[in-house]
Amino acid sequence: MKLYEQLADDIERQIRRGVFRHGDRLQSVRETSQQRKISITTVVRAYLLLESRGLIVSRPQSGFFVNLRKGGRDAEAKAEPAAKPVFVSSAVDVGRLVLSTLRSISNDDAVPLGSPYPDPGTFPFDKLNRNAHAAGREVSGRGMMHALPPGDPKLIRQIARRYLDKGLAVDPAEIIITVGATEAINLSLQAVAKPGDVIAVESPTFYAMLMAVERMGMKVVEVPTHPELGMDVDALAAIAQEQPIAACMVMPNFQNPLGYQMPDDRKQALVELAERLNIPIIENGVYNELHHGERFPSTLKSFDRSGLVLHCSSFSKTLTSAYRIGWALPGRYRDQVEKLKFLNTLTTPPIPQAAIAEFLEREGYDHQLRRIRKVYAQQASLMRNVVMRFFPEGTRVSSPVGGYVLWIELPPKVDAMVLYQLALERGITIGPGHMFSVSNRYRNFIRLNFSTPWSPELEQAVLTVGKIAQNCAR
């Protein structure tokens, strides 16, 4: 038994014997480390283990607290088998880690470097809110019947028109409006695969992809992914020879966390492979509009001749995350996805759909996008510079060509969960690499969000993360 497991068991015994009661605060990581003369890393690991056992909860900038709520531990223990650090075809359980991480970074005072969301300051709230107010009067009276899938016809037309402007001819009848891209991806996956099936994903991959797989009780196989060119198509072909792959989930543009844009020939090769092997591809396009360069990127959908690509996207990264409006273009699986949408949430709320449709029709969405793209490109380069100068030697940083996150590889000695915990104590959040894989291969990686307007405070926060990383790397 490892030292951190011994420590965790020791503290668990104290809790069970009543030394600590529900709501009591545990000693801080530093206090415990000094008192027991063991490393900070070990204490953090022990606390995280106790958290995963449901016995303690962490609160940002306050520390860890005992949690003995009814149903706590046993329910957790049952739902959460021990994490298996297997690489190929792993059952997935990242949902709880992601939820607890996101929750601990929902503190207003914390610097949100760990946030997966764009800075809400970029969103045109006032206009949307005005539209929603007007739509509320009109839509509400109509009743539910009009809100049935596939969704608001005006919004569907606007979405089709935008694709057309980018050169992709989309049949409006294919579009299904969903509760964010999350639901679109979930329904797409459910339409093409069943529990127990193996799904191919990028490595690292956006954890929402892993969560979709987890939700359905499927397994993932992580396909080697080039940090600038995307998923290795030959590697996928080789994996598919060894075991049946039910579907492939890809984010070909401005992938979260890597930030690359797959070149067109590689996109085409991927779609052709999928056609040859009859493997549906779920394409996550939520960052497409956030290209730092001039041109809108091509989609896998545009190379698809056989209806095998299920393209998913949303307005949550570019217009507002509060409305939770996304959509699916499910190709030949359109009718199944529509039916699953109906089964899953019945309808997508009509008022936000109408408000966004109105905005797209006349409020200068493209103008707004041009502004954001410019800002993100600048902030990417500012944050990259600070990281390269002040993070430990051996650190490597991604060069994103879209989106708003950096992916950072730290020296192998740095454990990102420990770094996460220590940064949190300083009021700074980061995205630990553990969330982006079901293997343990990104333990020394972190994701930083650069969507917040650059400021001395922000720069200071990045510097602080670098300083903590320096300490961990020693």
Next chain:
Amino acid sequence: MKLYEQLADDIERQIRRGVFRHGDRLQSVRETSQQRKISITTVVRAYLLLESRGLIVSRPQSGFFVNLRKGGRDAEAKAEPAAKPVFVSSAVDVGRLVLSTLRSISNDDAVPLGSPYPDPGTFPFDKLNRNAHAAGREVSGRGMMHALPPGDPKLIRQIARRYLDKGLAVDPAEIIITVGATEAINLSLQAVAKPGDVIAVESPTFYAMLMAVERMGMKVVEVPTHPELGMDVDALAAIAQEQPIAACMVMPNFQNPLGYQMPDDRKQALVELAERLNIPIIENGVYNELHHGERFPSTLKSFDRSGLVLHCSSFSKTLTSAYRIGWALPGRYRDQVEKLKFLNTLTTPPIPQAAIAEFLEREGYDHQLRRIRKVYAQQASLMRNVVMRFFPEGTRVSSPVGGYVLWIELPPKVDAMVLYQLALERGITIGPGHMFSVSNRYRNFIRLNFSTPWSPELEQAVLTVGKIAQNCAR
């Protein structure tokens, strides 16, 4: 091969040979019946069979149209194995029937006797819309982090307070806000059972329950249900001896479609049985506030000592269906349901939550409810009288003590799908009994909605349905 199958095959051959093209209108039911000298019932069955094959679609008050869209038939055929009219442990496929039925009754001009939704005229749109406008300003800027599950703390407090007022002490920390009761039920089911498991439901049951089972690839067993006392607890016990039951889905108050309220001793017996056999109960309480009598009904949750009851409800029947705000009280499964909520739709949109919380805090929800209850009780008795006087001899009608639907048993000769189709041609919708079971046992039952304010036109529509039923019964 039956006559209607022959007719369907004949028409399918014509479509395949190109006699009809995509979008062409088929002859009306009457025309085909006269021309081929076969009964209207046979023609309607043939058309419905073609519709289930994905070859034609029906549009209200226009007729049937050829549908040859790419991916149409083969995809359908793959997704939809032939319906098996087995009673016990059936795989479920009602989703498509329900969606197509609801869609065909979403016509503004049609008399919505088939609607599952309350008349939107009862909803306080203006106040809610004002609240949403104010909340939009405040909530949007906060970003997504604040919208993570379990949901808006103010709304959660208000929901807990309302239960407390009714005598049910609810820990606010147990409540999880969802996208309508639909999501709450889906997540609850997923938390307690897995694909292939057998779920016990009432017979007849609300089709949303069947759809939740269908979504997860589970099976149902229909438990005999007394039209005034609810699920037969002894029958459930007997069924559970024969096969493992993974969960039981129940609507104990103002059940849709039967309208009964389970007596307290029966509720208690059901919960005790569930505890003895360790079977989780998913309690659908969406109609609880719509009691026609004086008192708020007791819940299964209030008899639950072991955390086995997952209570689900929403504001969609009483306040607004446009916002899609529901919740779950998942007992000992709370943490699993919260995690599944996060996996399914990430967050519930925050603005509608804030708008409803504000309404509950100060806008006289109880006053509004008292008014609706009185109206519904009156309209129930008006519609019941018309049905009893003008429907075919042998017709039986439910006596609902809450909610806004009547359940009507017609003479055995009447096929509700045929009645549905013929009524639709007259601009009137009804809910065919086929939607409320996976067996074929409610072929001669229909559900009528009495939430629309009573008027001569409405009375005329009910009379017309009665007249068509008279013809079918001959």
